[in-house]
Amino acid sequence: MTDQNLSAPVVVTDSDHPNLDPEHSVLDPAGIGLRRAQCRTAEDVIAQCGGAQVLVNQYAPITAEVLDALPDVRLVVRYGVGVETVDVDAATRRGVWVANVPDYGTTEVADHTMALAMALLRGVTGYDRSVRAGVWDYQVARPLHRLDTRTFGVVGCGTIGQAVAARAAAFGMRVLGFEAMQDRSLAGTPIIRVGLDELLASSDVISLHATLDSRSARLIDARALASMRDSAVLVNTARGGLVDTPALLAALDAGQIAGAALDVLDSEPIDPAVRDALARHERVVLSPHAAWYSEESFVRLKTEVAREAVRVLAGRSPRCPVNSPVVGGVTEASPTEVPR
Structure with a gap:
């Protein structure tokens, strides 16, 4: 051929x-x-x-x-x-x-989303880095909490968002969801439908699954990041353009949020300067737009x-x-x- x-x-x-x-x-x-x-x-x-x-x-x-x-x-x-x-x-x-x-790739993206979230919620990457550096101390990832005390926020409740919600609920987490399409039914899902502001303010994990368009571009901007808990983590396996990357870096530098797990960025392949800026944060996990893959x-x-x-x-x-x-x-x- x-x-x-x-x-x-x-x-x-x-x-x-x-x-x-x-x-x-x-x-x-x-x-x-x-x-x-x-x-x-x-x-x-x-x-x-x-x-x-x-x-x-x-x-x-x-x-x-x-x-x-x-x-x-x-x-x-x-x-x-x-x-x-x-x-x-x-x-x-x-x-x-x-x-x-x-x-x-619905199953793959949902599984990868949870893998990234769990890496932060259970301190896996931090522990791995510390052990490789010769440190044997559970306290390097403190504080960690039981998953069934956590609230998982899903932004975009289509097929993938609902698959992620089911997985989060299976871990015992309370699931909130924001969906811009008001006629999308969430019946039969564990999702409690709320507005975006409430989701950002109430969630320990904010996971992005929205479509990227003119209305959703830079949805997670400086204002949105400022409204999140300082113990919250952001997960993005959808589209890089949903996040204002400079604002995210500023929020991480200032300790406004606790971490981020990113499979997508607004410029791919990742710009080396952005990669280095993100990589210096101990509680940032990166993967190369691979959530879809099996x-x-x-x-x-x-x-x-x-x-x-x-x-x-x-x-x-x-x-x-x-x-x-x-x-x-x-x-x-x-x-x-x-x-x-």
């Missing part, structure tokens, strides 16, 4: 994956060609993706200018959940579907973007659209969405 068929209708704009074998396993039997680019800018996408009917996208920007320059594109499908790399409004106006894969979720993500390409190229709607594109002046109907 080759990723360099220049006439292939499906183009991966960019990818840090080692190969495209899972995508080929879906596309090859359907007789659909696949090619791989490595674009960083909108100009790269225009130059390298000519003739594409489907763009499979990781980080490269898909702007209105890109879509104008690539008029054959019918679908932009993202490797992952967020679609902030895509101008969705521009795609909608141009009759282009935008889709994502919201359910490929071998199983990796294959699921890659095969599902390929299946979306097959669906749209066959004239069907994608399984997980995030828009309803306008085609010939008529808005395409979106199928029932997968829970998000």
